[in-house]
Amino acid sequence: MQVKTKQFNQGAAVAMRNPTIQKNLLDLYHGFHSARLKASAATPDWEALQDRARAIKEHTVENLDHYLALIEENVTKAGGKVYFADDDVAANKYVVDLAKARGVKTVIKSKSMVSEEMGLNHHFEDAGIESVETDLGEYIIQLAGETPFHIVAPAIHKSRQDVSQLFHEKLGSMPSEDITELGREARRQLRQKFIQADMGITGANFIVAETGTVVLVTNEGNGRMSTSMPKLHVAITGMEKVVPSMDDLGTFLRLLIRSATGQRLTSYVTAVTGPRREHEVDGPEEFHLVIVDNGRSKLLANPELRESLYCIRCGACLNACPVYRKVGGHAYGWVYPGPIGAIVSPVLTGIGNAKDLPFASSLCGACKEACPVRINIPRMLLVLRRELTEGTTYPDQKRVSLFERIAFRMWRIGFQNPALLRIGTAVGRIAQIPFARNGRIKNAPFLSKWTRYRTLPALPKSSFRDRWRKLSNEK
Amino acid sequence: MASPSERKVNAELFVTCIIDQIAPEVGESTVRVLRRLGVDLDFPPEQTCCGQPAFNSGYWSEAKPLARKFIETFTGDKPVVIPSGSCASMVRVFYQELFHDEPLWAERAANLAPKVFELSEFLADELNAVGQIGEIASEAKAQKTSTTYHETCHLRRELGATTQTRKLLKALPNVTLTEMPQSEVCCGFGGTFAVKYSDISGAMLSDKVNNIKASAAESVVACDSSCLMHIGGGLEKQGVNVQPLHLAQILDQAMS
Numbered sequence: 001m002q003v004k005t006k007q008f009n010q011g012a013a014v015a016m017r018n019p020t021i022q023k024n025l026l027d028l029y030h031g032f033h034s035a036r037l038k039a040s041a042a043t044p045d046w047e048a049l050q051d052r053a054r055a056i057k058e059h060t061v062e063n064l065d066h067y068l069a070l071i072e073e074n075v076t077k078a079g080g081k082v083y084f085a086d087d088d089v090a091a092n093k094y095v096v097d098l099a100k101a102r103g104v105k106t107v108i109k110s111k112s113m114v115s116e117e118m119g120l121n122h123h124f125e126d127a128g129i130e131s132v133e134t135d136l137g138e139y140i141i142q143l144a145g146e147t148p149f150h151i152v153a154p155a156i157h158k159s160r161q162d163v164s165q166l167f168h169e170k171l172g173s174m175p176s177e178d179i180t181e182l183g184r185e186a187r188r189q190l191r192q193k194f195i196q197a198d199m200g201i202t203g204a205n206f207i208v209a210e211t212g213t214v215v216l217v218t219n220e221g222n223g224r225m226s227t228s229m230p231k232l233h234v235a236i237t238g239m240e241k242v243v244p245s246m247d248d249l250g251t252f253l254r255l256l257i258r259s260a261t262g263q264r265l266t267s268y269v270t271a272v273t274g275p276r277r278e279h280e281v282d283g284p285e286e287f288h289l290v291i292v293d294n295g296r297s298k299l300l301a302n303p304e305l306r307e308s309l310y311c312i313r314c315g316a317c318l319n320a321c322p323v324y325r326k327v328g329g330h331a332y333g334w335v336y337p338g339p340i341g342a343i344v345s346p347v348l349t350g351i352g353n354a355k356d357l358p359f360a361s362s363l364c365g366a367c368k369e370a371c372p373v374r375i376n377i378p379r380m381l382l383v384l385r386r387e388l389t390e391g392t393t394y395p396d397q398k399r400v401s402l403f404e405r406i407a408f409r410m411w412r413i414g415f416q417n418p419a420l421l422r423i424g425t426a427v428g429r430i431a432q433i434p435f436a437r438n439g440r441i442k443n444a445p446f447l448s449k450w451t452r453y454r455t456l457p458a459l460p461k462s463s464f465r466d467r468w469r470k471l472s473n474e475k
Numbered sequence: 476m477a478s479p480s481e482r483k484v485n486a487e488l489f490v491t492c493i494i495d496q497i498a499p500e501v502g503e504s505t506v507r508v509l510r511r512l513g514v515d516l517d518f519p520p521e522q523t524c525c526g527q528p529a530f531n532s533g534y535w536s537e538a539k540p541l542a543r544k545f546i547e548t549f550t551g552d553k554p555v556v557i558p559s560g561s562c563a564s565m566v567r568v569f570y571q572e573l574f575h576d577e578p579l580w581a582e583r584a585a586n587l588a589p590k591v592f593e594l595s596e597f598l599a600d601e602l603n604a605v606g607q608i609g610e611i612a613s614e615a616k617a618q619k620t621s622t623t624y625h626e627t628c629h630l631r632r633e634l635g636a637t638t639q640t641r642k643l644l645k646a647l648p649n650v651t652l653t654e655m656p657q658s659e660v661c662c663g664f665g666g667t668f669a670v671k672y673s674d675i676s677g678a679m680l681s682d683k684v685n686n687i688k689a690s691a692a693e694s695v696v697a698c699d700s701s702c703l704m705h706i707g708g709g710l711e712k713q714g715v716n717v718q719p720l721h722l723a724q725i726l727d728q729a730m731s
Contacts, residue, residue: 009672016678029657322661326678360672362665362679363531365632379572382531389533408529412537415492415523416544425496440711449670453677454708457497464490464499468518471506 001119001147003349004333008356011331020159025325028156033319035262036370043258053255053373056248057310064300067209067242068291074212078274080287084239087294088118094290095120095201095234096127102232102286104129104199108190110216110226111135112203113313114236114292116148116335117348120201131201132193134222136186143170149329151336152260152315157328190222200226200284204237205312206252207289208271210245214289216270217257224270233272233284239291240309252312255372259314295348302393304383308343310373317367317377323360332357339367339377346384351394358384418465429459482513484602487549489557489566491700492524498700504727505558505594511611511730512604516556521548527565530573531666539577542570546583554601555591558723560630560698563593568633593630595698595722599639609646612729621651622725623690625683625706626659627699640698640722647729655690657682664705680709687717694718696725 004011015021040046060067072082085091091114099107107124109115109131121142124131133142137155141148143166148154155163160177167173173185202223206215214235216223227233243249257263276283299305318324318338329337333354334345342361346354358381367377387393414424435444436458443451450456486509490502509516526541545566549555557563570584598604624644630636644652663669663679670676683706687695695710695717697703707719720728 012672012675016674029660322663322679322682323672323675326675359668360675362628362661362663362668362676364628364661364665366628366659366661369632382533382569382572385531385533386535387533390536404532405534408532408534408537412529412534412540416540418521418523421523442712449673450708451712452673453680453712454705455711456708457704459496460499462499464495464502465518465520467499467503468520471503472518 001116001335003353005345005349005354005357007333008327008331008360011333012327012360015157015328015331016326018157020162021157021328022326024156024159025328028150028319028325031319032152032261032315033370036259036316036319039258039262039264043254049251049255050372050374052251054310056243056251057307057373060242060244061240061300061306061309064239064242067244068239070209071207071212071242071289071291074210075274075287075289076212078212078287079277080212080274080289082289082291085290085292085294088292091236091290091292091294092118092120092123095236096123096129098232098234098288099124099129099199100127102199104232106193106197107131107199107201108193108197108222108226108230109133109138110200110202110218110223111138111154112201112236113148113151113335114203114238114294115201117292117294118236120236132190132197134190134193134220134226135218136183136220136222139186139190140166143167147330148335149337150315150318151313151338157330194225194229197230199232199234200228200230202226202233202235204235204241204289205256206249207235207237207242207291208244208246208249209242211273213246213271213273215249215253216268216272217253217260217266218270219261219263219267221268224268227270227272227284228282231285232288233275233286234288234290235272236290236292239293239296240311256312256314259312259316259370259372298347299344302347305343305347305380307375308340308347308380310375311340311344312373314372316370316372317375320366320370322364322366323362327360339381340375343377343380343384351384351388355388358388422463425459425463429461432458482602484514484554485517486514486554486556486597487517487519487551489522489525489545489549489555489562490518491557491559491562493700493704494558495523497704498721501558501700501721501723504721504723505556508598508608508723508726508730509556512598512602512607514556514602517553519548525562525565526573527562527569528666530565530569535573538573539580542573542584543580546570546580546587549587549591552590554597555587556594556597557591558594558698558721559700560593560627560634560636561701563591563596564629564633566591593634593636593698595630595639595643596634596636598726599642605642605646608643608726608730609648612646612726613648615730617649617729617731619649619651620694621653621692622694622696622720623653623655623687623692624658625655625662625687625695625697625702627697627702628661630698631659640696643722643726644696647726650725650729651692653690653692655686655692655695657686660686662702662706662709664702666701669705680705681713684709684713684715688715692717694720694725696720696722698722
């Protein structure tokens with residue numbers, strides 16, 4: 001997928017000007033966010049589940065080589081093939097070559113964020129292969145030629161009117177603002193594709209090492225159709241999605257579903273192990289699992305950022321984030337938006353491409369509070385800020401702002417010495433005279449970024465340290 | 476229950492740079508409230524800033540000298556009271572990150588952390604003074620007023636202090652607490668974020684102002700003067716007549 005992380009501010013401005021997007025983003029707070037809070041409150045052992053999930057992730061990521069080898073062993077045993085792709089290029093080549101070799105004409109796709117990283121649909125298109133997204137939200141944005149706005153709800157930025165107009169233009173359907181009718185239209189279109197497809201692509205919410213099982217969590221059934229209708233099933237996933245055992249899977253399913261949508265269980269949880277066996281009536285003849293690195297090794301190698309690999313892509317941090325709820329998903333410029341995107345995108349796409357993302361946060365910590373696996377996102381934002389400011393890990397990627405650097409140096413020298421601080425304050429009290437009225441500054445040219453939205457208190461005549469002497473005498 | 480004469484607590488006050496320089500009246504209220512509860516306060520004059528602005532902006536090398544200065548200023552055994560959730564978080568939580576590569580300073584910071592208290596924690600938990608504050612306030616002749624509470628981010632999510640301020644406010648007989656919607660959502664300040672991403676911050680602030688208006692309270696209370704400066708500036712800019720008050724100020728008013 002094209003990296004547009006440098007255009008954060010432009011993307012943010014577009015979303016903030018659009019009333020439909022603003023309304024839908026606010027609805028995330030009252031919808032998914034509130035539903036998650038209710039669902040977790042109704043789960044008596046919620047915090048213990050979180051602790052357990054965290055411990056499993058820590059263990060698994062520390063021993064990732066072992067579990068990836070185990071996955072390969074068990075998928076192979078079940079009659080499937082595993083391919084480890086170093087990057088998007090290798091993954092695309094493997095999948096498209098496979099499709100060509102099998103004479104595939106139509107591909108149906110269930111939701112996969114990794115395939116978005118790869119821009120897989122474009123590669124199919126270039127190869128003359130039709131590839132159709134079957135998750136309703138993904139289907140909508142594919143028709144619109146857009147990218148996902150949200151990890152769980154990719155078309156959350158569109159209104160029913162938008163979708164009606166889109167279906168009318170692209171599918172020739174009658175305009176309708178009835179959501180059921182719009183859903184029916186998508187179903188009519190997709191049913192045909194399910195029947196004619198000769199390859200099914202899915203992601204994987206989890207891959208279970210001890211059995212070699214791919215697990216999909218969906219509400220529309222399209223995931224199960226994609227794994228059972230075509231002759232060929234290819235699951236594509238990031239290498240961090242492995243969990244050791246079926247028992248561990250239970251822990252994560254309870255956390256993921258409640259955190260994502262507030263449901264106790266989604267309509268469909270599909271577990272697929274290898275291709276169809278002899279005694280089975282359903283399932284593909286051929287099964288491939290593509291495990292993608294695509295920069296994840298860089299997160300794994302960095303102890304300060306490693307916990308970003310614990311993410312289970314539930315989207316809870318997006319729904320909780322007051323910045324995401326203003327700027328939306330497209331501003332983040334790559335596959336993963338919101339707080340977790342601000343960590344993952346800079347590392348996966350190159351830190352120089354994403355200088356805004358770690359800074360475009362008030363560090364309020366709502367993401368940390370929402371995360372089911374207790375990922376400390378604000379801590380990692382601070383680490384990336386340090387790296388972008390004065391770090392040495394990415395020496396060519398320094399965020400050079402000489403003015404800011406000098407300002408912080410002077411600020412530090414002033415605050416290190418109370419006597420200098422007094423002088424600084426005295427200078428400030430004189431400098432503010434032209435702008436201060438009744439102790440408030442309502443407008444000042446060099447403060448316009450502040451005063452556009454707020455007034456500012458002027459420096460008072462005396463500081464607390466000046467007043468302390470009088471206060472100590474009052475004792 | 477301890478009366479002022481009975482309780483003998485010594486504590487040191489770290490007033491924070493923003494209160495020192497911009498909102499000294501909050502520091503004065505903090506001192507008066509604590510003294511009424513029998514706390515004997517010191518104000519080490521060497522103190523300035525905890526270093527958070529530089530730390531949050533990525534300039535950890537500029538934050539470190541100020542963090543070391545803080546640690547060296549507060550070496551005694553007395554509790555350190557900070558009327559700010561954010562600055563208390565910096566000292567208690569983030570000094571460990573800041574000194575991740577300097578184990579000796581990290582250890583000094585870790586030793587300091589348990590005696591650092593944000594004001595509402597100190598009043599409600601350490602002094603266990605909610606009842607006493609209520610008694611003093613019921614003897615005082617303060618006017619009836621209503622307020623709403625904005626939970627500041629670091630207080631809630633770094634220190635986990637979600638109940639203390641509400642308990643304290645509810646103990647005041649002449650103060651009615653009317654909750655605003657989304658009281659736990661950030662006001663959009665975030666230090667340099669407020670100017671670097673001015674439009675996003677402004678949009679978040681606008682939501683906060685609307686939620687404060689929805690509470691119909693006469694004032695909005697928070698435990699951080701920086702957030703209050705932001706919220707107060709937004710209220711004034713939008714011509715909303717709600718007074719921003721630090722917890723120390725509303726307690727001080729209610730107890731005098």
